[in-house]
Amino acid sequence: MLHDLHSGPFSNGSKPKPPRSTFDSGENGEAADGNKVGLLPSKGWRERNFRFLNDVLIPHLLAPRQPRGASALLGELSANQTGVTWLGHAGFLLQLGGKNILVDPVWALWLGPAKRYSHPSLVARDLPYIDLVLITHAHFDHLHLPSLRAVAAGQPIIVPEGVGSIVKSCGFSRIVEMDYWQSLRVAGLDITFTPMKHWGARFIHDTYRKFGGYLISDARQTVFHCGDSSLFDGFTEVGKRADIKVALMPIGAYKPPSGRPVHMNPEEALQAFQMLGAGQMVPMHYGAYPISGEPLHEPEQRLLMATRQLKMQDRVHFLAEGQPAVF
Numbered sequence: 319m320l321h322d323l324h325s326g327p328f329s330n331g332s333k334p335k336p337p338r339s340t341f342d343s344g345e346n347g348e349a350a351d352g353n354k355v356g357l358l359p360s361k362g363w364r365e366r367n368f369r370f371l372n373d374v375l376i377p378h379l380l381a382p383r384q385p386r387g388a389s390a391l392l393g394e395l396s397a398n399q400t401g402v403t404w405l406g407h408a409g410f411l412l413q414l415g416g417k418n419i420l421v422d423p424v425w426a427l428w429l430g431p432a433k434r435y436s437h438p439s440l441v442a443r444d445l446p447y448i449d450l451v452l453i454t455h456a457h458f459d460h461l462h463l464p465s466l467r468a469v470a471a472g473q474p475i476i477v478p479e480g481v482g483s484i485v486k487s488c489g490f491s492r493i494v495e496m497d498y499w500q501s502l503r504v505a506g507l508d509i510t511f512t513p514m515k516h517w518g519a520r521f522i523h524d525t526y527r528k529f530g531g532y533l534i535s536d537a538r539q540t541v542f543h544c545g546d547s548s549l550f551d552g553f554t555e556v557g558k559r560a561d562i563k564v565a566l567m568p569i570g571a572y573k574p575p576s577g578r579p580v581h582m583n584p585e586e587a588l589q590a591f592q593m594l595g596a597g598q599m600v601p602m603h604y605g606a607y608p609i610s611g612e613p614l615h616e617p618e619q620r621l622l623m624a625t626r627q628l629k630m631q632d633r634v635h636f637l638a639e640g641q642p643a644v645f
């Protein structure tokens with residue numbers, strides 16, 4: 319049986335740390351964190367696995383990988399501009415406050431049995447010097463050690479509490495673990511780690527690892543990277559804490575084989591974006607890896623329809639991987 323493909327089944331060989339005593343009570347550590355989704359699959363798992371294998375995973379294994387798309391890098395930005403470049407899936411190069419920030423870079427051609435749809439358009443060697451790296455959680459589609467090693471050049475990396483041990487040998491100068499609602503000033507930017515509704519285990523039992531999103535601010539503007547989440551009231555709370563110019567919102571992986579409600583569908587992501595009160599939305603977490611039961615490009619089509627119905631076309635920006643946008 320397949321577990322959700324973005325954690326669990328493809329160990330990189332490193333051993334998970336034993337849970338801390340504060341998370342020992344309660345099923346899956348739920349007592350310690352009400353936003354954590356439990357690990358058990360819902361009814362119909364066997365049938366969903368079968369459909370996922372037949373309709374999504376195996377057809378992608380057999381299809382040739384698409385070539386890399388066109389890419390570009392931004393020139394110098396003015397102080398009130400934010401550069402956003404999608405690196406595929408949840409990976410972004412953000413440029414604000416004169417700094418280059420990478421969030422969740424994953425250039426893996428394979429995530430276990432899930433084959434990347436296309437060759438990455440921009441990889442580490444194409445990028446400018448990266449001042450700071452942020453990781454939203456330890457799932458394999460967000461934290462990929464070879465990608466991080468390719469980026470690491472003595473800069474700091476920020477991870478959720480409980481995730482630092484995984485990245486310790488990558489080559490970063492400083493590993494900073496953040497707790498929910500903690501804020502830090504790093505590289506002249508204010509970084510706040512926000513709660514989300516998801517779970518953080520990289521394997522099975524390491525549910526003590528935290529997971530969330532980031533508010534990334536310079537003196538004039540804030541970008542929000544949601545990480546992974548299902549829809550919950552917390553989006554309103556995040557929106558109260560910052561005037562978000564651009565929200566990077568996950569819209570895919572809403573039909574995981576386990577049936578667990580751990581991700582948003584496109585309509586829910588649009589609702590979460592409205593709860594945030596953010597200015598612009600950039601969709602992500604679709605189109606790269608077949609890790610869920612929906613067709614790979616369905617999230618994009620559904621979001622486009624929902625956006626038109628709500629007449630929000632001027633607030634939702636679909637990015638092509640590797641093509642920068644300025645907000």
Ligand SMILES: [Zn+2]
Pocket residue numbers: 324455457516546
């Ligand atoms: Zn995840």
Ligand SMILES: [Zn+2]
Pocket residue numbers: 324408457459460546603
């Ligand atoms: Zn994910």
